[in-house]
Amino acid sequence: MSEHLLTMKKRTRQTTNGNGQRASARDRQASLIVAAASLFAAKGFNGTTTREIAKAAGVSEALVFKHFPTKRTLYAAILEEKVTVNELLEAVEAAAKKHDDHRVFTMIASYRIRPGVDSTLLRLLLFSALERHELSEMFFGKHHKVFYDHLAAYIRTRIEDGAFRPIDPLLAARAFIGMVVHHRLLHEIFRVPMHQSHEDTVATYVDLFLTGLIKKPTSRKSPGRRAR
């Protein structure tokens, strides 16, 4: 009797997940990662509480710890999950084979500069590096270092071709990606308003960089791509 009443009372809001369906461990973990990632990206590791994460995922706080033994484990899972080998690199590779400099750099800049796209990734990256999370280096290495290395390799071959001036390829790659990443940083993190269109910006950066890099600039009668 009293037992029944007790159980009835206790079950106030079971499986807050939509309606009475129980999710598999895999799905739950995935949804927890999604919920936590945006919170961690917004407020950092220390600024995010496990309660918030549970609430955002629509489950109890205890369940979070059933799936991830510690808050840190959950964070690590996010960083590892976010590491995706970029499909972009293949597309760039194709352009690189044709020695289409303009296209190679434009593609990279367009990809990196495109607003909004996975802005959580950028924030997570910065937060994890600033907060000196142990996985930060892996995160950076797998997700970003590829770009520098690929681009540097391309620049090196173009120098050997005699198409580019003899400049340290890694420095050059960093310089270009620096311009572009910095632009994103200003826009997305420091909320600096940008008055130029996405395309204009990319075109200007590529033009600025390439005309500097190419050995014998034909700037006078070059094809119509011009900033503004």
Place this chain on the structure above:
Amino acid sequence: MSEHLLTMKKRTRQTTNGNGQRASARDRQASLIVAAASLFAAKGFNGTTTREIAKAAGVSEALVFKHFPTKRTLYAAILEEKVTVNELLEAVEAAAKKHDDHRVFTMIASYRIRPGVDSTLLRLLLFSALERHELSEMFFGKHHKVFYDHLAAYIRTRIEDGAFRPIDPLLAARAFIGMVVHHRLLHEIFRVPMHQSHEDTVATYVDLFLTGLIKKPTSRKSPGRRAR
């Protein structure tokens, strides 16, 4: 004399500040700001506790709150205190008047890239922006925006002179500072090892950028400044 001895004896552990001297409110606040700034820069606002700050400054936690009503107030005081109009700008101004492009850009790059120099400032800046501190915009505006605006103004006049190609001056300024700041970011925040010397790096960036920006590059027989 005897009074001194007496006081010495009586004082069991008073004023943990070195030896029994009481600091003025001004000095105490300054020392608290110094202690707190490096902690906030290292671990962010949420990652730093008021206990740690007090310990680092060698005072009791209660005293921190005597001087700053809240932890946030202390943080705000740091951001405001760190805003210093840079002496660099004057030096740059001088070079700018002589239209010494190379010198202008080299000075800015050298200043911004120099390792270790106020690396806490960079970290504070990033943390305050990421953590969306209310004073972050002011902090960025006063401390960094000046650079972009000054450089953009210089580039604009040089375009009007006919010395630079017609490119959006603000974008160009951002591109250059982006290269340099990004380099510092890689080095200081992401701990990427740099194999080039400080001077080589600056020279390469300036060369890369200027040769791209100058209208009619005399790259063949230009003065001996060359990367590497």
Place this chain on the structure above:
DNA sequence: TCTTGGTGAGTGAGCACTTACTTACCATGA
């Protein structure tokens, strides 16, 4: 029936901030 997804109600630790009190300094008048 037993594994597994799920919860409510904790737990001690640590947090920002307070309170009640002590001690040093220094200007003033005798």
Place this chain on the structure above:
DNA sequence: TCATGGTAAGTAAGTGCTCACTCACCAAGA
């Protein structure tokens, strides 16, 4: 010269609250 009292610098020991994390228990389904 020196007692003296007002004030500001300083503290130990809290306060309530929130944090990451736990535990005992429950229900769905193969």
